[in-house]
Amino acid sequence: MTDEMTLGEIGFAGDDQVVPFQVEGLDARGRAVQLGPMLDAILARHDYPEPVARLLAEAVTLTVLLGTSLKFTGKFIVQTQGDGPVDMLVADFTTPDSLRAYARYDERALAEAVAQDLLEPQDLLGSGILAFTIDQGAHMQRYQGIVELNGSTLEEIARAYFRQSEQIPTEVRLAAAQLYGAGEGGEREHQWRAGGVVLQFLPESPERMRQADLPGGDLPEDVEEIDFEEDEEWLEAKALMETIADDELADPQVGSERLLYRLFHERGVRVFEPVAVRDSCSCSRDKIKAVLDGLEKEEIAESVEDGKISVKCEFCSANYTFDPSEFLE
Incomplete structure (x- = not known):
């Protein structure tokens, strides 16, 4: 113990x-x-x-x-x-x-x-x-x-x-x-x-692990659910x-x-x-590029904004920027 x-x-x-x-x-x-x-x-x-x-x-x-x-x-x-x-x-x-x-x-x-x-x-x-x-x-x-x-x-x-x-x-x-709590400058700080x-x-x-079977839907009014005694x-x-x-x-x-x-x-x-x-996020420039490589030229063209393709990872907020010419050749 x-x-x-x-x-x-x-x-x-x-x-x-x-x-x-x-x-x-x-x-x-x-x-x-x-x-x-x-x-x-x-x-x-x-x-x-x-x-x-x-x-x-x-x-x-x-x-x-x-x-x-x-x-x-x-x-x-x-x-x-x-x-x-x-x-x-x-x-x-x-x-x-x-x-x-x-x-x-x-x-x-x-x-x-x-x-x-x-x-x-x-x-x-x-x-x-x-x-x-x-x-x-x-x-x-x-x-x-x-x-x-x-x-x-x-x-x-x-x-x-x-x-x-x-x-x-x-x-x-x-x-x-x-x-x-209070930060170094006296400001209020918080932590999750x-x-x-x-x-x-x-x-x-x-057998001791066995639990009562769940009903397959709503039980008929005249049928009672069977009580099951737990260990x-x-x-x-x-x-x-x-x-x-x-x-x-x-x-x-x-x-x-x-x-x-x-x-x-x-x-x-x-x-x-x-x-x-x-x-730790598993995103990387190479992984994002691999996804873009699989898109059609029309889809690449639609992704261009201000002369570049920008992708933001939803998990870690990392930004990846690509030149459209990498995918339009």
Whole structure:
């Protein structure tokens, strides 16, 4: 079992480090993370309005929690597409440690939502889908799992995905926050932070993992849904996860290891080597040029503005400029 003394001896992971853990007494394992400078750099680069930044922060947190569990070289992408003011969130994780992300939103629709105080996730995202994509490269088939955007939070939507697609009992907690302080010149500064925990029930006996079947649609009025008794240890694990406060998840004074100790020390929690994550975009001049090389001459001509072709990366905001003559020969 890992206790506070042991945690002090091995040190704390700190920000931007995903901490894998195992709770042997509950047959559960998972990952915890607190994001600081990496997340703040991504959000500050685009200067998103607060409601948009908060949503994207939670999407980034979910992505690094799941992406760092991959055991192969490839990508893990979390993307929402909806009809709300924030019509797209994308968080793109490339193994072993690189993440990039961006959000797309309608300024007028967002302003109307703010004016009407319609700032819950379901109000901002609207109806649509959340897609989890695993891409192992050109020679492997892409896998994509899709779940409907019908929960009030990304937490609930993620739980629905695991419930329907993975069939592994899973709990997810996510939270984002802004920390304010005084800068060197006395001006007010703020930093975005976020934290999250994913916990899965993985006993040796597969029968203990089994969950109640989801109905294939609306049940007839004269048919009752069958109650299903969940495993007692999983019920205990879920109850402990429900005690996590949002401010604990993002509080730098708490930290991932201390939070895990608070939750599970009576059941025996063991933490493993943390996995660092970093803000890193995979765009490059050569990749953009390869895309332009594949366009027809008419499309190239339409892309010319002020005698040049300018392309801006939606993720990192890098600008690439090309001479049209490179593609019109």
